[in-house]
Amino acid sequence: MAIARRQSGTLPAARALASQIHPVFMLPPVAVSLTGSLLAARETGSFGPTIAALHATAIFTAVYTAHLKDGYVDFFVRGEDDDHPLSATGCRVGLVAAGVVFLAALTGVFLTAGLGGAALTAPTWALGYFHAPQLDTNPVTATGGYPAGIALALLGSFVAGHGSLTPAVLGLAGVLLAVLLGIKVIDDAQDYAYDRSIEKRTVAVVLGRSRARQTAEGCLAAGLLGVAGLAATGVFPTGTILAVFAFGGVAAIARRADPRLATMLLVRGAYVFLALLLIALWYRPMAGPLPIDIGVFGPYTYLATEVVFGALALALLWRGEAIASAARSIVVLYPLAYVWDWYTLEVGIFAIELRTGIDLLAIPLEEHLFMIVVPGLVIGIHETLRDSDT
Incomplete structure (x- = not known):
């Protein structure tokens, strides 16, 4: 056998x-x-x-x-x-x-x-x-x-x-x-x-x-x-x-x-x-105290995050040769984003605490930058992914 x-x-x-x-x-x-x-x-x-x-x-x-x-x-x-x-x-x-x-x-x-x-x-x-x-x-x-x-x-x-x-x-x-x-x-x-x-x-x-x-x-x-x-x-x-x-x-x-x-x-x-x-x-890593608290920057905390992510967005757009197209998209998007941001702040949907306190056209300076950085980052990532697919 x-x-x-x-x-x-x-x-x-x-x-x-x-x-x-x-x-x-x-x-x-x-x-x-x-x-x-x-x-x-x-x-x-x-x-x-x-x-x-x-x-x-x-x-x-x-x-x-x-x-x-x-x-x-x-x-x-x-x-x-x-x-x-x-x-x-x-x-x-x-x-x-x-x-x-x-x-x-x-x-x-x-x-x-x-x-x-x-x-x-x-x-x-x-x-x-x-x-x-x-x-x-x-x-x-x-x-x-x-x-x-x-x-x-x-x-x-x-x-x-x-x-x-x-x-x-x-x-x-x-x-x-x-x-x-x-x-x-x-x-x-x-x-x-x-x-x-x-x-x-x-x-x-x-x-x-x-x-x-x-x-x-x-x-x-x-x-x-x-x-x-x-x-x-x-x-x-x-x-x-x-x-x-x-x-x-x-x-x-x-x-x-x-x-x-x-x-x-x-x-x-x-x-x-x-x-x-x-x-x-x-x-449960996100349930306890933060390992790194960037709140130590005080009123410049929000601004500091925008500098970091803005630099990343600019690098991606530069790599993808998309700075001009991103600028056009941001210009078109900006008025809508501004009204939306002004309204949500006005009715108290959210509050921004760690900011410089500088207002421009009735909204914080940081929000103006936010409306530039986020679309720039999205377009930069999109162009990077499109380049990797071709």
Whole structure:
């Protein structure tokens, strides 16, 4: 009973089984499991290493099961793959071994953390085992299986460490689900021609490449808007908005890339996205006192900020040879901006405290500069982005 297809013996069998461990595929779910444990520790004030290790082990074996079963079906059942390091018997042995380890880890989660964490973790094995050939033939389950498993990994580990769900962790799971759905749709589009030839119904095959890409971008946008909405309503700390800016920039670059490059960019961007979310949820960097308070400039504070951002605007406009066009736009915009500014100050919508006190035409001097700096900065950024696209 050979485990490896080409060689017999313990060492070749171990190598063949180990070949089914793919870090790119398996690291995200395990990392998200540990993230849930860390967030639970943030809420409870104590970290349970045993629970965290048991849950991470369960998630690892669930994903290992998915990869092993997928390879078995694609090579031995469908004949899609050209090669496989394991024999059919070896695949079955690996699946049984992974199932036993998963069951043992799940039992450990149940005994140490209770039913809630175990109940949310158990479906991850089912998602892995039934991915092929049952779930991967439907565009919804084929695309949603991996993202759903990651969302469950987060929720299961958090409940195992905390005891119950919170709005913040539910929101985080939903955000990750939306973003990963978008990445998965783009990733599947890499195999569009092959999947279509074997009548495999991925989202790209069902909707077509263009509409599938639009669907993926909609999922990514929903995830980013979800973070912004949760931050605006106080469910997430304000600092999580930084993750939106970071991943949004990556998504904007990936938008023009082919599916292969876009997937590479977005997967790496997703790691940064999750890391920034975790940092913001843990440290809440924008909730405490400011690390740098430029209010020490007193009445010249507002003016100082305009000098800094005005210099940046001028540099961008100079680089883009757009000073003349920016000046024309500012001249046209200025009267409207002036009336709007005068009115909002007059009715008391906002007040400016750290200013020089110099007024010109019934509004502060700094507001006149503001109406020049902001349009200049916008046009400078626009010209810079346009140059990078050409």
